[in-house]
Amino acid sequence: MPLMQLDGVTVQFGGLTAVNELSFAVAEKTIHGLIGPNGAGKSTVFNCLSRFYQPAVGKIDFAGRDLLALRSDQVMNLGIARTFQNVELFRGMTALENVLVGQHSLGGSGFFGDLFATSKVKQAESARRQAAMEALEFLGLADTANSLVGSLPYGKQKLIEFARALVSKPKLLLLDEPAAGLNPQETSHLGDLIVELKDKLGITILLVEHDMSLVMRICDTITVMEFGRKIAEGDAKTIQNNPAVIKAYLGEGEASA
Known part of the structure; x- marks a missing residue:
């Protein structure tokens, strides 16, 4: 099939x-x-x-x-994840922050969990950051994690968009x-x-x-x-x-x- x-x-x-x-x-x-x-x-x-x-x-x-x-x-x-012909990134955010956006569909911890920053929330946030870093590392972009996307060459911006798609699994x-x-x-x-x-x-x-x-x-x-x-x-x-x-x-x- x-x-x-x-x-x-x-x-x-x-x-x-x-x-x-x-x-x-x-x-x-x-x-x-x-x-x-x-x-x-x-x-x-x-x-x-x-x-x-x-x-x-x-x-x-x-x-x-x-x-x-x-x-x-x-x-x-x-x-299903998608990249676009024209780079669709948040230029004022770092590469890591842009990749983290790709995980928004994977579920959250709820209003009260976020409000009180429970241990479960902290663990989930740590796991998301680790997954985002792994995606950047897979594409050879670990050194760009804390760089503003708008300051990076176009070729690397395209790969960051790839990384953002990958973290949605x-x-x-x-x-x-x-x-x-x-x-x-x-x-x-x-x-x-x-x-x-x-x-x-x-x-x-x-x-x-x-x-x-x-x-x-x-x-x-x-x-x-x-x-x-x-x-x-x-x-x-x-x-x-x-x-x-x-x-x-x-x-x-x-x-x-």
Whole structure:
């Protein structure tokens, strides 16, 4: 059984169909790429999975649950975390504080526990801080823990957003163009880290990315979209040699040449 299954998902905005009868499955503990030219509908799919958008028709099953029956605030508790194309961090807070924010969905100690700072509250807070530090250490960011995020290089900010997603203990991590704005060396390092998330932590990855060298290097399966529809699916070699994919990216004339 796949960890997640989309079946006939269609998303419309007025007279515009952004996603058109899209179906694909994401196998557990794999890296699954979702690619396509600008305007293909990839980010719309992510917004459906995050429950920001409601499909007009279709089904989304996640670990045996009807994802479309949940609110956006319930998705993280189910085991889905997300990063964004543009870094969404609190620039006036430290790296550690930003990562701690990622644990807000894991339960609290209640009003009176917080008010009186009971031993149970202190133990829980210590455990959260330890988990946040472990996430930073896993990504090689332990030395940034007490640094204000706004003072850090962009590449490290992207990884801090990764760390914040990791502390929520996701089963599925949605990565929305994680290599955007990174240089080739940072992109290569990022690819290695994504593979480690799968191999060492057993996290399933759904990746939207325009850097094709990264996608082809790390993805187990790739789904290609164009104008809201799926036009191809398979491993890297299959996708690279698919005429419909070549045409979608290069245009009919260049593809023929």
